[in-house]
Structure formats: C-alpha cells, structure tokens
Amino acid sequence: MKLHYYPGCTLKEKTTNLDESTYAAMKMLGYELVEPENWTCCGAEFPLNEEKIVGLAAPARILRQVEMEGGDKVVTACAFCFNVLKQTHIALLNDPLKQKRINAYLKDDIRIDPVTKERTTDFPEYRGDVQVLHLLEFIQKEIGYEKVRSLIRRDLGNLRAAPYYGCRLLRPKGETGIDEPDDPSIFEEFLESIGIGVVDFPFKQECCGSYLSVSLPDAASEVSYRILRSAKLNGADMVVLSCPLCYYNLDRRQDRIREKFLEFTGMPVLFFTQILAWALGVEAEILGLDQHFFDPRPVLGITDKAEVAS
Amino acid sequence: MFEPQIMCFLCKWCTYAGADLAGTSRMKYDPSGINLRVMCSSRIDLQHILYAFRQGADGVFIGGCHPGDCHYVEGNYKTLRRSILFAKMLEDLGISRKRFRLEWISAAEGRKFVQAMNDFTAQIAELGPLNLDKMTLNNQKDFSHE
Amino acid sequence: MRTILKLGKQEHRFIDRISELSGENVYSCYQCGRCSAGCPMAFEMDILPNQLIRLVQLGEEEALIASKTLFICASCFTCQSRCPKGINIANVAEAIRYLAEPKGKDHFGPDEVPAELADELP
Amino acid sequence: MNGNGKKKRIGVFVCHCGVNIAGVVDVERVAKALEGYSGVSFSTHYIYMCSEPGQNMILETIREEKLDSIIVAACSPTLHEKTFQSVIELAGLNPYQVEIANIREQDSWVHSDKEKATLKAIKIVKSMVEKVLQNESLEPIRVGVTRRALVIGAGISGIQSALDIADHGYEVLLVEKNPSIGGHMIQLSETFPTLDCSQCIMTPKMVEASRHPNIRILTYHEVESISGYVGNFKVKIRKKPRFVDPDKCTMCADCEDVCPQIVSDEFNMGLSFRKAIYLPFPQAVPGTYTLDIENCLGLLPIRCGKCKEVCEPDAINYDDQETVFEEEVGAVVVSTGYDLYDLNHLGEFGGEKYEDVINGLEFERILSASGPTGGEVRRPSDGKVPKNVVFIQCCGSRDPENHNPYCSKICCMYTSKHAMLYKHHVPDGNATVFYIDVRTGGKNFEEFYQRTIDEDQVLYVRGKVSKVYKEGDKIIVWGVDTLTGRKIEMEADLVVLAMSMVQTDGVNELLKKLRISSDANGWLSEAHPKLRPVESLNAGFYLAGCAHGPKDIPETVSQASAAVAKVGDLFAQEQLLHEPTVVPVDEDLCSGCGICVTICPYSARELDKEKGVVKVNEVLCEGCGACAAACPSGAAQQRNQTDDQIFSMVRAILRG
The missing domain is CATH 3.40.50.11810 (Rossmann fold)
Structure with a gap:
C-alpha cells in the first residue's frame, strides 16, 4: 500500500537513522512510502504571530503538493515537522482568510526542473483537505495494534x-x-x-x-x-x-x-x-x-x- | 410624510414590562408602534404576522425575553427558530425581511425598548409603505377571520 | 525604584498590539501563576511567565523588551496546556519578541552557532 | 359574542390619572370615539378610576347599564388589573370580563404629540374591546394536594428537610441510595469554623430522623421516575435487595467475621477494607448489615453461604428481590448532594497514580477519630506520619479552560481546617497551602483562617501548582510563589488536593426526566436566582444543598429549612388554584399530529393513541401558548387569547 510520507530535512541530513528505520519498519508493515515531489523544509517552527503569515507558505506548499498528487493524508515521523504541518493544516482550515492569503502566494509558485530547465507555473490552490498524521497516530488509527502485534x-x-x-x-x-x-x-x-x-x-x-x-x-x-x-x-x-x-x-x-x-x-x-x-x-x-x-x-x-x- | 404603522407583539414577562419601564422613566419614542400583550413570544405564529401586514402594518415587531430568561423555559428559543422561517417566508411573499424584527428586551431594558422602537420605525420609514392591504383589498371577503 | 502606574494611550496601544499579534486576551489572566509553576525554564528567567503577562497588563513595554525571559522561553507550550484561562503565553512572548526586534533587541542568529554544533543540530 | 351567542354589553372607562394621561391624551375624545363601537354600550371618563369614587362609579354603572364586561383605559395592567377584577366581582361579574387598556405607560408617558397619542389611545382601547368581546368567563382550575413529601437524598440537607417537614406535621418519604443515611457530612472529621465533631452533631439528627413517626426512611432505595404534577405526584421507587432483614439484624458482626470477601471501603474513601457483608459505619441508620451483591461470592450456599450459616437471628435472606413500588406525594425536595471531581482529570498531578496524593474527603477520614488510622495522621502508602504536607487548592475549580469554571466555595475553609488539624496532630510537621485567593465569606470564617496562620503557623504560598510527581518515596510539588516571583519545587510526604465539587453522577439523568433544569455546570437551576432560590422552575420541586451548587453546612441547612417553608406553603392550601387560561384541544379539529406534544415544555399534552387526538392535562399547562402557535389545524386555542381574538385586536390596532 502506498502512503504519502514527509520526512523533513533533518531526517535526510542528520538523523538519517529515523528516516531509514521508518522506511524499514513501514515496509515490514506492508507500506510503501511515497515522498511528495519537490518537498522543502516545513519551516521548522510554526509562526505564532498573526503577521508572520509567510511562514505558512512552505508547509502549505507541502500539503498542496500532496493534494496535487492525489493524496488525502500525509504521515511524518519527525515530531517537529508533524507539529508544523498539523498546525498549518488547522490554521488554514479554521481561517478562510488565511487560506486565501496563503493561496495567493502558492499560486505564484514557479518550479524549474533542474535537468530540463523547464518552468512550471500556474499551480492550483490548496483546498485544505490533506490530513496530517504522526506515524504513531497512523499506527493507532489505521494499521491497528493487533496487526503490529501479529508481525512482531x-x-x-x-x-x-x-x-x-x-x-x-x-x-x-x-x-x-x-x-x-x-x-x-x-x-x-x-x-x-x-x-x-x-x-x-x-x-x-x-x-x-x-x-x-x-x-x-x-x-x-x-x-x-x-x-x-x-x-x-x-x-x-x-x-x-x-x-x-x-x-x-x-x-x-x-x-x-x-x-x-x-x-x-x-x-x-x-x-x-x-x-x-x-x-x-x-x-x-x-x-x-x-x-x-x-x-x-x-x-x-x-x-x-x-x-x-x- | 409617511407615518409607518407598526404592529408589536410583546411578551408579558419581559418586553411588555420593559415598555412599561420606558413609560415610568418618561422616555420618549416614536408613536408608530402599538403593542399587543401575549403571554410568551412563542404564542405568535406566521399567520398573525401575515394578517398584520394585510391589515396595513408596514412592520411587525416581536419582543421576547433574553435567551435563558424565558418564563416558560424555552419559549424564546422557539420564537427564534420560527422567526428565521418567518423572515424567509416573508421574502418569498415579496415582503422585505427588514419589515420584521425580533428583539430580546428584558423588564429592565426600557432604554433598549425605546431604541428598538425608534430604530425600527426609522428603518420602516426608509423602506416606505408596504400597502399590502391595498394590493389584496379585493380578496378581503375571502378572508375567514373578517 | 519609584513605580508610577500609568495606563495612558501609549500603554493601551501596546497592550492592544500584543493582543492583536498574539491573538490572546491578555486581560483574562488572573495571575494564578500556574504557567510559572510548570515552566521548565523558569529557573533561568529574570521574570516569570505570569509576571510577563502581568507586565503586559500594566503596559510595561520597556521592562518586557529588556527581559531575558523573552529568549529563554523554549516555546514548549506547557504553560498553554495548563492555563486555566487558555492563554497561549508562548504566543504572547513571541509577540513581544516581534516588537523587540526592530528596537535592536535580538538573540544571536544562525551565524553565531558554533560550527561543530551546527553540523549536528537539527 | 359571549357564550350564549348574545352580543355583549361592554362599558369603557377612560381614566385621566390626573394629568398623567389627560395631559397628553384627549380622554374625552377617547371616550367619545368608543361610543357605539362594536359591543360598547357605555363609555365615559373620570379623573381617577382607581380611587374609591372611581371604583364606585364603575360598580354602579355595571348595575345600571347591565354591563357584562368592561374596559378600563388607564395605567399598565400590572398595576391595577387585580383592583378592577375585584370591582367587577363585587358587581357579580366574572373577573375575566375586565381588560385594561394601557394608555399611560405605553402612550401618554412616552409620547408628546397630543394628536398622535390620542389616536393611539383610541386604537389601544378598541383592541381591548375586541378582546373582551370574545373573552370567556373562567373559573380557576382546582386540584387537591397530597400532603406528603418526598425527599431525595439523605445527607445533611435531606435529613434537615425531612425533619422540618415532619415537624410541620406532614409525612415524609426519605429516599437514600446508600445503605445508611448521613451523606458526606458523617464522613467529616471536624467542621469549620467551630471544630465541632461532625459525627457528634450528625448522629443525633440521624437517630431523630429514624425515630420520627412522620418520617419513613428508605435506604438502599432509588427514585426511578416521578409523574403527575404539583400537589399530586406519583413516584416510582426501586428497592435494592439488601439480603438482610433490618428488623432482625442485631449488628452482632458474626456474618462479617466469616465473610471471605474483602473489598475497598467506600465510607473510608477506599483507605481501608470491608467485607462483602458489612455495616457502612458503626452509627449507620438503619443499624443493619447489608450484603453487597456485586462483591459477594454468590448467594448459593454451595459456593459460600457462610454468613447465613452463622446468623443466629436468621436475618439473612438470599431470596431478597429487587422491587419497584409506587407512592403518592405532593412535593419533592431534591437534596442529592455532590461528588468530588475525579482525580484522573488531573494527569499533571499523576491522576490516581500516587497513593499519597489524596483528595479532601480522604484526608477527612484520615483525620477522623473513627477513620482508618484511628485518628492518627498517617499516610496511605506506608503508614508513616507525614512531616511535610502540601495542600493544593482550586484543583479543578476556577478553571474554565480545562475543568470547572466555578469556585467550589468550601475548599478555602476546609483546607484551612485541614492544615490546622494536621498541625494539632503533628505539631513538628510543616503544612504548606498553595492558594490563588483565600475566600472566607462566612460568619467567623476569616477569624478561623487567620488562626490557622497566626497560631498554627501554616505557610500559605500564593500560586497554583502545575505538577506533582513522585521521585523515590518523596512527592515533588512544582508550584510558584507569585508574591516573590519564584518558581518553587518542594518535597512532600503527603499531598492533599482540594478537589472541585461536582454534581453527583447520574443525578442529571434522573432530573432530566423530572424536567428540572440544570445549568451549564450540571447544578440544578433555581426558579429565580435572587427571589426564588429554593424552588425549581418545575412547580412542586424544591432544592436543598449541594445539588444546587457548592455550599457549606450552615448554608445547606438554611436552604433545606427554606425549601421546607415553601413545601409548607404548598401544603397549607386547601386546594391548589391554577390559572385557567390554558390551551385545551378541540377534538373535532385535532388531527393527532402531536406537534404540540413535542413543543410543550411541561409535558402537559399527550397523544391519545386510541382516539387519535391530543389530551391536555390542564393542571400542568402554564399557558404560554407555544403549542397554539404551532398547531397546524387550529385545534389548540388558548383560552381568552384565541387566534380570533388576536386577529380582531390586530385589526383594531391597524384599522382603528
């Protein structure tokens, strides 16, 4: 089964043991992890201030990418990334104005393919439907402890x-x-x-x-x-x-x-x-x-x- | 100048008493509205409101107790729920929903009653006469309550 | 030190700005002190989280901007999770930091992190 | 038209009220305008209608003009409606044949344009004429009163209520779900601010209640349901099987001695053990053992049966059954008491994880001479005498965000008492109280609190505790002293939490059935927060004690006695008179849709399935008219405020 997985920078750069063990464990549980294309840093810190709305652009962009790829949920193993993505998801869900402002940024997104140098513009808006789950939650809610127990x-x-x-x-x-x-x-x-x-x-x-x-x-x-x-x-x-x-x-x-x-x-x-x-x-x-x-x-x-x- | 006619249905326990308080405090307000005392605002039905419009009212006002203060536990909530329907149906019948108003006015709120009356009268004055009575005058005989 | 309590226009503007930036109602704090009691970093702070909110209530912008506490708060949200009035104090601290920045009060930036730390730090 | 189809003869009396009305409204013109208006056969004006000459004039006119109803155009009906009702009664008319046209408060006093005010007055009077034209003559609905009360819950509030009602000479059923009466008060050690021993003042009351000829105590019973209406309730009561005959039980304890089942003792808040067959506490009323079936090994003699074997008076009956029976009462006092907020809500204090983090009632048992430690202060985990005790106030109280928004009211005082009594027991120990505010609003309360500080040297630290955890055998408390601005970490041997008071589990389900409303926090709502504090909005139900909100003992006892005074008011009446302006059903028009049944807040209406129409219990109907507005067929018409009356009034108002 395929599952959208957002690793985050630290897991690729520094604590690779968290990333690698996540892949290994999820494989044993029957999941193939798919990373959203062109993912970036989550922002590392949820912007607490009303005025720091730009800080929401990076995490919202990741969620939008998952949505573009047809995903309805994304799991993370990093507690920090989980927190930023989840708070972003909720902030946009509860505040249509915020969502509008963020979408104004996201619409102007430009992506240049590193190899072909091809420019992609005109990205869709983020509709706000991507569920953010920490892997512990995913195991509890979707895999189930019984199944884990049976595979030990x-x-x-x-x-x-x-x-x-x-x-x-x-x-x-x-x-x-x-x-x-x-x-x-x-x-x-x-x-x-x-x-x-x-x-x-x-x-x-x-x-x-x-x-x-x-x-x-x-x-x-x-x-x-x-x-x-x-x-x-x-x-x-x-x-x-x-x-x-x-x-x-x-x-x-x-x-x-x-x-x-x-x-x-x-x-x-x-x-x-x-x-x-x-x-x-x-x-x-x-x-x-x-x-x-x-x-x-x-x-x-x-x-x-x-x-x-x- | 257009002088509106306003039909006011006031609950006995709160808004009617609030109107009395405005009187004992000698506050002055526009005389366009005349009050009809009912036990509870929930006694008022859509047909009373429509009838008032047909009898020449330019506006209909319902006054009840504040939420939680109803003498009959929850009558005002019923009024609130119904009034949403009233407003919609009035629009469907071609009567602006601005001609209908529901206010929570307690026995202690004489001033609020005065403000509501003045405000509502001004609003109706701006809308102008409804003339529903003239429009439907020919059908008057069919109306069973005549 | 003589303290003169004044809640004039300037103070109110400051309090309103903090409320606006943080989205928190700083007036609703009744000073139970629970934020400070549970704060893991309180032992390093010059003013405690409850005092931080108090100083906002008093409109003491300068004292707040001068305080070390602003940069000791680790944004762990323990205070928020236990506040009986639901105030997110970390948000309030962030709002004050936001106002402190243009006044030249800042913490050290990424370039000041020692190289051996930067290599490993998430 | 009146009931006989004859046109009514109506008299109109316009009052000047000195210049109060006449200064703005042309009263003469009003009186003239009404002459000859539908049904009006007489119309006049006078300077003061409410004066004796004014009243006499009305009286004489009614006789001379053979009037059958009148309109008095004067001040607000709230002032003189009763006055003029009595006047026309003197003239032999039915009081429902007078209507007041309010041309003072709602006309002359609020307008200055004389012309407009006069025209408005005419319309107001005409609308009242239209109403009275169709008014029926009504008699109040009369019902009898069952002079017998039900008291639910037998703590101090219930016992006080029962005793007071009984002393008034009325019969009382005192229902208690537990095996003994006494409630929480009998668990307390000593009571603030006098330090009376709770058992010493409570036990005589319990005995008095048990011996009073007018009180029937039903312990181990629960109220299932209540139907009927004020003065005439039918109560279904469920008797739980006790398996021991209270009349035969001699409390010899032989059964207890042989019972092999050991369970946690509720009376001692789980700090000690009891057997499955037990006496809740030595002074229990009734003085009888109870077999707790949930913990019994089984009633079959084959499995155990030891208690029955040894019971010499043969009081034990394994065939005891649950039964439900019905009783009739006229009034109900709800005195179901309180619970303490569950410790598990406070994860940051370890929930119920730590044996030595206890609530106030547990500490009461530890302090009590009859408690699990025999009155010595010893902590639950290892029985050591705690040398450092931390008391934490406002646990779950004053916390709208996470727990309960209200102040539990008694904790400041009992914590002060706890700290004081602890110091009396362990003079070399340290007592530290974490508080936010100390509230001592009661007679001699502040003095008591100050004594705790002055004489017993209890340290009060102003700040709310955020975390309590265990490290080794020490408990660590994280608090703050907001007065010096220091975060405090301290070690404690025992921590006593002043847990928030909450509504008793399950009470709201019962009361929902009785239509007694409760507030957002689950406490029962009084009819009026200032002027009717002991009555429920639902007639015939009265409130006493903590079921209505946190209270101390003196306040509970006062409220119980006040509730009983209201019960006395009710029982003193020969018959209950009920306003007849209710909403009956015209069976010919009723389609049996049942909409009015769901809309009635008083359960006054029910569907007669056989006849397919709605039946109305007129005694329960309060006459709000919500059902009349909802009835799609016009079968529900409010007496003297029918749709036709409203239509006629509206027409008079708008068309003059």
Missing part, C-alpha cells in the same frame, strides 16, 4: 522502555496534539503492541530544552538530565522518542550532561521507528544504531555481526 519477530519482553513525548506531539493543547497533554497513552500503547515493557515516568511530557542547547547549553543539559534521570529512576533500559531535536539533546549531548552530572552513567535513546523496526525483525545495520552517542546495541543484545544476522 523479536521478543523484547525483557526490556523496559520509557516513552518520551516531549512537547511537539502533545502541545499546543487542543487540535494539534495526538493525545491528552497531561495524560497521554498513545506512545505507551504503541510500545505495548511491540511487546516491550513500558515505563511510566513523570517527565515524559517535559521539555528537553529545545534550541536552548545553543544559547543556554547548561540550562538545556539540566532539563535533559532530569528527563533521563527520571526515566532511569523508574527502571527504564532506554528512552524512546520521535523528535530529532529531543534526540539531539537527550542522546547526542549526553557528553555534556555527563560532564555536568557526574553520577549520570548514560542511557540509550532510540527513535520509536528504530525499536519498531527491530521488533519487526529488521536487521540492525539498516537502523543506524551506530550513529548514537550512547550505543544502544548492547541493551538490545547486539554484540557482534553474527548475532545480528540471526
């Missing part, structure tokens, strides 16, 4: 994972989130369906520090550390998440966290698609597990090539 090939029953939602899957509260902001369960349900133990921990919806890791690295380390510590205190073997920025703060910056908090011994941080693909029997090499700062392979029981192959 590896037993992860001895492992305990802490689902980390972060901000972008749940907030802003209201239509944008995929679950209740303070009482979510979709991630837990997903983990249960792949047969891994689930750890409940009170920091699952706390902020990782976001881009403050650039401007205020110490502060970001501190909040990231509290999340990892809480997961560990509650008995987690790993943290599972869906946002590249959270992954950056919680995994890639563990060096800084360990410098600052000496008692912290580290914690594997995995994308939800990596653990899904692993449970579905995908080979470890494809999952980009070697890209992590804290190597998750030992906890998954991957010690050498031979074992992986089995």
Whole structure:
C-alpha cells in the first residue's frame, strides 16, 4: 500500500537513522512510502504571530503538493515537522482568510526542473483537505495494534522502555496534539503492541530544552538530565522518542550532561521507528544504531555481526 | 410624510414590562408602534404576522425575553427558530425581511425598548409603505377571520 | 525604584498590539501563576511567565523588551496546556519578541552557532 | 359574542390619572370615539378610576347599564388589573370580563404629540374591546394536594428537610441510595469554623430522623421516575435487595467475621477494607448489615453461604428481590448532594497514580477519630506520619479552560481546617497551602483562617501548582510563589488536593426526566436566582444543598429549612388554584399530529393513541401558548387569547 510520507530535512541530513528505520519498519508493515515531489523544509517552527503569515507558505506548499498528487493524508515521523504541518493544516482550515492569503502566494509558485530547465507555473490552490498524521497516530488509527502485534519477530519482553513525548506531539493543547497533554497513552500503547515493557515516568511530557542547547547549553543539559534521570529512576533500559531535536539533546549531548552530572552513567535513546523496526525483525545495520552517542546495541543484545544476522 | 404603522407583539414577562419601564422613566419614542400583550413570544405564529401586514402594518415587531430568561423555559428559543422561517417566508411573499424584527428586551431594558422602537420605525420609514392591504383589498371577503 | 502606574494611550496601544499579534486576551489572566509553576525554564528567567503577562497588563513595554525571559522561553507550550484561562503565553512572548526586534533587541542568529554544533543540530 | 351567542354589553372607562394621561391624551375624545363601537354600550371618563369614587362609579354603572364586561383605559395592567377584577366581582361579574387598556405607560408617558397619542389611545382601547368581546368567563382550575413529601437524598440537607417537614406535621418519604443515611457530612472529621465533631452533631439528627413517626426512611432505595404534577405526584421507587432483614439484624458482626470477601471501603474513601457483608459505619441508620451483591461470592450456599450459616437471628435472606413500588406525594425536595471531581482529570498531578496524593474527603477520614488510622495522621502508602504536607487548592475549580469554571466555595475553609488539624496532630510537621485567593465569606470564617496562620503557623504560598510527581518515596510539588516571583519545587510526604465539587453522577439523568433544569455546570437551576432560590422552575420541586451548587453546612441547612417553608406553603392550601387560561384541544379539529406534544415544555399534552387526538392535562399547562402557535389545524386555542381574538385586536390596532 502506498502512503504519502514527509520526512523533513533533518531526517535526510542528520538523523538519517529515523528516516531509514521508518522506511524499514513501514515496509515490514506492508507500506510503501511515497515522498511528495519537490518537498522543502516545513519551516521548522510554526509562526505564532498573526503577521508572520509567510511562514505558512512552505508547509502549505507541502500539503498542496500532496493534494496535487492525489493524496488525502500525509504521515511524518519527525515530531517537529508533524507539529508544523498539523498546525498549518488547522490554521488554514479554521481561517478562510488565511487560506486565501496563503493561496495567493502558492499560486505564484514557479518550479524549474533542474535537468530540463523547464518552468512550471500556474499551480492550483490548496483546498485544505490533506490530513496530517504522526506515524504513531497512523499506527493507532489505521494499521491497528493487533496487526503490529501479529508481525512482531523479536521478543523484547525483557526490556523496559520509557516513552518520551516531549512537547511537539502533545502541545499546543487542543487540535494539534495526538493525545491528552497531561495524560497521554498513545506512545505507551504503541510500545505495548511491540511487546516491550513500558515505563511510566513523570517527565515524559517535559521539555528537553529545545534550541536552548545553543544559547543556554547548561540550562538545556539540566532539563535533559532530569528527563533521563527520571526515566532511569523508574527502571527504564532506554528512552524512546520521535523528535530529532529531543534526540539531539537527550542522546547526542549526553557528553555534556555527563560532564555536568557526574553520577549520570548514560542511557540509550532510540527513535520509536528504530525499536519498531527491530521488533519487526529488521536487521540492525539498516537502523543506524551506530550513529548514537550512547550505543544502544548492547541493551538490545547486539554484540557482534553474527548475532545480528540471526 | 409617511407615518409607518407598526404592529408589536410583546411578551408579558419581559418586553411588555420593559415598555412599561420606558413609560415610568418618561422616555420618549416614536408613536408608530402599538403593542399587543401575549403571554410568551412563542404564542405568535406566521399567520398573525401575515394578517398584520394585510391589515396595513408596514412592520411587525416581536419582543421576547433574553435567551435563558424565558418564563416558560424555552419559549424564546422557539420564537427564534420560527422567526428565521418567518423572515424567509416573508421574502418569498415579496415582503422585505427588514419589515420584521425580533428583539430580546428584558423588564429592565426600557432604554433598549425605546431604541428598538425608534430604530425600527426609522428603518420602516426608509423602506416606505408596504400597502399590502391595498394590493389584496379585493380578496378581503375571502378572508375567514373578517 | 519609584513605580508610577500609568495606563495612558501609549500603554493601551501596546497592550492592544500584543493582543492583536498574539491573538490572546491578555486581560483574562488572573495571575494564578500556574504557567510559572510548570515552566521548565523558569529557573533561568529574570521574570516569570505570569509576571510577563502581568507586565503586559500594566503596559510595561520597556521592562518586557529588556527581559531575558523573552529568549529563554523554549516555546514548549506547557504553560498553554495548563492555563486555566487558555492563554497561549508562548504566543504572547513571541509577540513581544516581534516588537523587540526592530528596537535592536535580538538573540544571536544562525551565524553565531558554533560550527561543530551546527553540523549536528537539527 | 359571549357564550350564549348574545352580543355583549361592554362599558369603557377612560381614566385621566390626573394629568398623567389627560395631559397628553384627549380622554374625552377617547371616550367619545368608543361610543357605539362594536359591543360598547357605555363609555365615559373620570379623573381617577382607581380611587374609591372611581371604583364606585364603575360598580354602579355595571348595575345600571347591565354591563357584562368592561374596559378600563388607564395605567399598565400590572398595576391595577387585580383592583378592577375585584370591582367587577363585587358587581357579580366574572373577573375575566375586565381588560385594561394601557394608555399611560405605553402612550401618554412616552409620547408628546397630543394628536398622535390620542389616536393611539383610541386604537389601544378598541383592541381591548375586541378582546373582551370574545373573552370567556373562567373559573380557576382546582386540584387537591397530597400532603406528603418526598425527599431525595439523605445527607445533611435531606435529613434537615425531612425533619422540618415532619415537624410541620406532614409525612415524609426519605429516599437514600446508600445503605445508611448521613451523606458526606458523617464522613467529616471536624467542621469549620467551630471544630465541632461532625459525627457528634450528625448522629443525633440521624437517630431523630429514624425515630420520627412522620418520617419513613428508605435506604438502599432509588427514585426511578416521578409523574403527575404539583400537589399530586406519583413516584416510582426501586428497592435494592439488601439480603438482610433490618428488623432482625442485631449488628452482632458474626456474618462479617466469616465473610471471605474483602473489598475497598467506600465510607473510608477506599483507605481501608470491608467485607462483602458489612455495616457502612458503626452509627449507620438503619443499624443493619447489608450484603453487597456485586462483591459477594454468590448467594448459593454451595459456593459460600457462610454468613447465613452463622446468623443466629436468621436475618439473612438470599431470596431478597429487587422491587419497584409506587407512592403518592405532593412535593419533592431534591437534596442529592455532590461528588468530588475525579482525580484522573488531573494527569499533571499523576491522576490516581500516587497513593499519597489524596483528595479532601480522604484526608477527612484520615483525620477522623473513627477513620482508618484511628485518628492518627498517617499516610496511605506506608503508614508513616507525614512531616511535610502540601495542600493544593482550586484543583479543578476556577478553571474554565480545562475543568470547572466555578469556585467550589468550601475548599478555602476546609483546607484551612485541614492544615490546622494536621498541625494539632503533628505539631513538628510543616503544612504548606498553595492558594490563588483565600475566600472566607462566612460568619467567623476569616477569624478561623487567620488562626490557622497566626497560631498554627501554616505557610500559605500564593500560586497554583502545575505538577506533582513522585521521585523515590518523596512527592515533588512544582508550584510558584507569585508574591516573590519564584518558581518553587518542594518535597512532600503527603499531598492533599482540594478537589472541585461536582454534581453527583447520574443525578442529571434522573432530573432530566423530572424536567428540572440544570445549568451549564450540571447544578440544578433555581426558579429565580435572587427571589426564588429554593424552588425549581418545575412547580412542586424544591432544592436543598449541594445539588444546587457548592455550599457549606450552615448554608445547606438554611436552604433545606427554606425549601421546607415553601413545601409548607404548598401544603397549607386547601386546594391548589391554577390559572385557567390554558390551551385545551378541540377534538373535532385535532388531527393527532402531536406537534404540540413535542413543543410543550411541561409535558402537559399527550397523544391519545386510541382516539387519535391530543389530551391536555390542564393542571400542568402554564399557558404560554407555544403549542397554539404551532398547531397546524387550529385545534389548540388558548383560552381568552384565541387566534380570533388576536386577529380582531390586530385589526383594531391597524384599522382603528
């Protein structure tokens, strides 16, 4: 089955492990992912101000492209892209004036084919009918946990994972989130369906520090550390998440966290698609597990090539 | 100068009492409207309105309690729902929907009653006479309520 | 410091502008402080989120533009999700940043991010 | 025409009201204009119609001119309609044969153009003549009263209501869904601001209720439905099987001792356990065990049957059945009380995840001498004495965005009491209260709150808590002190949440059936927020206690007594008189479409399926006329405001 999938820049440039594991897992679940042609950056940040309407053009253009290709929904694995696209979808849906203004931009779109140099103009307007789903939602609503359960090939029953939602899957509260902001369960349900133990921990919806890791690295380390510590205190073997920025703060910056908090011994941080693909029997090499700062392979029981192959 | 005739149906509990308050406060307003007191605005039916137009009214006004304040729980909601139909049917019959008005005026809103009366009278004056009575005068005998 | 409370034209213009830009009703805040209580970055802030809204209510444009808090807010929306009055405080902070920019108050730009960070940062 | 087909003789009396009317309206011209108008056989004017000479003039004229109805053109009918009704009654006429033409408030006082005002007055008077011409003489509808009341819910409001009604000398049915009366008040430890022991003041009332000859207590019963109308209700009551005969049970506890089934104890808010056969609490009224069938292993002696075996008085009857029976009452007091908002709504506080994050009623049980800890403050998880207790106010209250918009009213005071009592129990402990505002509007409330701070050194922190979670065996609270502008993180051993009060689960379903309306928050609506605060809009239903909105005990008791005063008003009447200007059905015209049935807000109309026409219960009809407007065939005509009357009035108004 074909499915529109929007990867987003980070997944192609930096956290390729999220992108590759998504492809691998979805293949096992029977889906062929199709990326909308000529997709661009989602904008990375939903414009909060009324006046920053141009910021909606990029995400709206992506949705329009999906619509042009006959799609009625698009899934993302990146929590940030999901958030921007979903908020854009809702903003345009609820505000006809906004939709009109954005369509005025979209109409003037010009595309030049890099090879033939052929110019395409006169694009259609975006009608606003494309549903934006995070992959966790797609699994819950369209694939179904029963089906996932039936396709599991590896037993992860001895492992305990802490689902980390972060901000972008749940907030802003209201239509944008995929679950209740303070009482979510979709991630837990997903983990249960792949047969891994689930750890409940009170920091699952706390902020990782976001881009403050650039401007205020110490502060970001501190909040990231509290999340990892809480997961560990509650008995987690790993943290599972869906946002590249959270992954950056919680995994890639563990060096800084360990410098600052000496008692912290580290914690594997995995994308939800990596653990899904692993449970579905995908080979470890494809999952980009070697890209992590804290190597998750030992906890998954991957010690050498031979074992992986089995 | 054209002096409109306005038929006002007022609910006893709110708008009629509001009109009384305008009186006790000695507020002045245009005398074009004459009030008929009903227990509830929901007592008024399309045929009362059409009849008023046929009898020479240039405008028909219904006054009821504010939503949630109806003495009969929800009569004003019924009036509201019906009035949407009234306005549509009036248009179908060639009578401007501007000749019909529904207002929520409480017993404490004498001033609002005065404003509504003046405003509605001015609006009707602008529309000019309806003359439905003259148009249909020949059929008067057929009308069973004569 | 002597504080003179004045709500004149200028202050009202500022409050209205913030409401317009953010789409939030800043008047509806009743200062329960829940935004600050749940804010993950509050420990770094010079004024707390509830104080930020308060200063908007008081029309204190200058104090707001001078505050560090504007650029510490991580836009995590925890405040928004728990505010009993449904105020999106991150939106309000963004609106103030928008007004602060032309006044020369800005955070550092992409070119200031260290190269080794830029390589990896999403 | 009057009822006999004879043309009516109508008298018109135009009042000058000094210069109030006559200063603007040419009253003489009005009187003249009416002479000879359809049915008018006499027309005059006078300076003050409402004065004694004016009234006498009307009286004499009626006799001399043999009038059968009159119009008084004067001030608003709200002022003197009653006056002139009495006048014509003296003359032997039916009070429905007078109509008031309002030419003061709605004419002379609001217009200054004398000519226009006079013409308008003439039209107004003519329209009233048209009305009275077709007025029927009516008698009020009379119905009897069943002098017996139903009280639903036996907490403090229900018990107080029942006792007061009973003391008035009327019979009361006091229905309670739980096995014992007492409600939430019997669960409380001590009550603010006096610190009376709740059980000490409640138990005597419960006993009094149980012994009162006029009160029939029906515990473990539920009201199924109520039909009928004010003064004459029929109530269906469902008796749940208790499997224990209260008359035989001696409360020896032998059954409890042998019962193998252990379940969570509701009276102690789940902080202790009880057996499947149990006494809710030692002072329960009626004093009898109840077998909770949902938790019983099964009634077949083969499966268990131990309790029946040991019961010496043979009080246990496994064949007890659910039964439904009907009772007649004249008035209903709704005193169904409240629930606490579910902790699960507060995910940021862990919902119900943490044993040591509890609600106010749970803390009441912990404080209570008869509670699960025997009156010692110990926390639920490990029984340790908590040294740091955090109290959080406004949990689910004052939060229109996520929870309930209203203030739950009693939490400020009970939290103050909780903190104070905690300090009395654990003097070396710390009590911290997170609050937004402290509301102490009640007699001696502010003094009590200040005592909590002054003498018991409870720390009040102004700010709403955003997060509560567990780390190790400590609970961490994230709050804020808005007074110093600091975010606060603190450790606690026990957290007590002042949960919002909410309408009792299921009550609204019952009341929807009774057509008692409730507000957006589920609380029952009173007939008027200022002037009729204890009556429901639905005649014969009265409100007492928290079912109507959050209240403390004194207010609940006051409202209960006030509701009973209204019940007394009702029961003091020989017969109930009902306005006869209702909307009957002309069976010859009715097509049985049933539109009027759905439109009636009082369930006064129902379709007689056999005859294919609508039947009207005139006692229930309030005469709004909405059905008359909706009736497509003209079968529903409001008495003295028929369509023909409206048409004639409209014609008079528009054509003069």
